Amino acid sequence: MSHNSSINRLVTKNLKKCYNGVWAVKNLNLELSPGEIFVLLGPNGAGKTTTLKLIAGLLHPTDGSIHIEGTDLQQEPIKAKTVIGYVPDEPFIYDKLTGREFIHFIAGIYNVKRDQYERKMHQLFERFDIGDWIDEYAESYSHGMKQKVIMCQLLLHDPNLILIDEPLVGLDPKSGKTVRELFFELRNEGKTLLICTHTLSFAKEIASRIGIISHGELKFTGTFEELAAISGANDIENMYLKLSEG
């Protein structure tokens, strides 16, 4: 299929996930376009991580469909997944690999040649102040250091749909700023970002649109201006509380 920017980057229709009788995601309809940052907010247990895992193809939906750039994730999982970059909420790197070995390992999985990514990775290591840590074993990494190396590997295969669960957890303020700048660069390149966070100020800074999910259902999708109008509140915390509880 040729590149077609009018195709939605992501469409979920009536997406549902049930874990042993518990409905984690009830009826999720989302349409995301190129060049937008969509931030999913919601209380603990609302279904955010489950939603991201469904879209990343790590969980099978109980019902409903997911299309990524027009490709049905259930029917053509390998084709659909080449477009996706996913960062889970718990960063994982094999203990006995160094950060650099981990990057080469992931590049191998995506079949990306070293000369295609070496310069980009070097720039990212510098931007995230990873320094000499890149050649240390991951078992010695702090949570934040793992998160930073994982943020670098995310971009190896140049994904168009980027899914990140809690990008700020464990990051120091400077790295948080780097993440924010990186997200804007990716958005400006026409990538689509779907981010879960509990950090409302961060959501307000980066989001083109937000979604508020509660008990597996989207209670709101729209811009902050729309959220302010609907909630009748004027600060982000009260807007969020009214919509997620109401």
Ligand SMILES: Nc1ncnc2c1ncn2[C@@H]1O[C@H](COP(=O)(O)OP(=O)(O)OP(=O)(O)O)[C@@H](O)[C@H]1O
């Ligand atoms: N593997 C699992 N088996 C059974 N139930 C699960 C499983 N994973 C999640 N759940 C349940 O599904 C619901 C949604 O969980 P999920 O992790 O998606 O929430 P979340 O919005 O990411 O929460 P948090 O903000 O705490 O990260 C919760 O009720 C949770 O207990």
Ligand SMILES: [Mg+2]
């Ligand atoms: Mg979660």
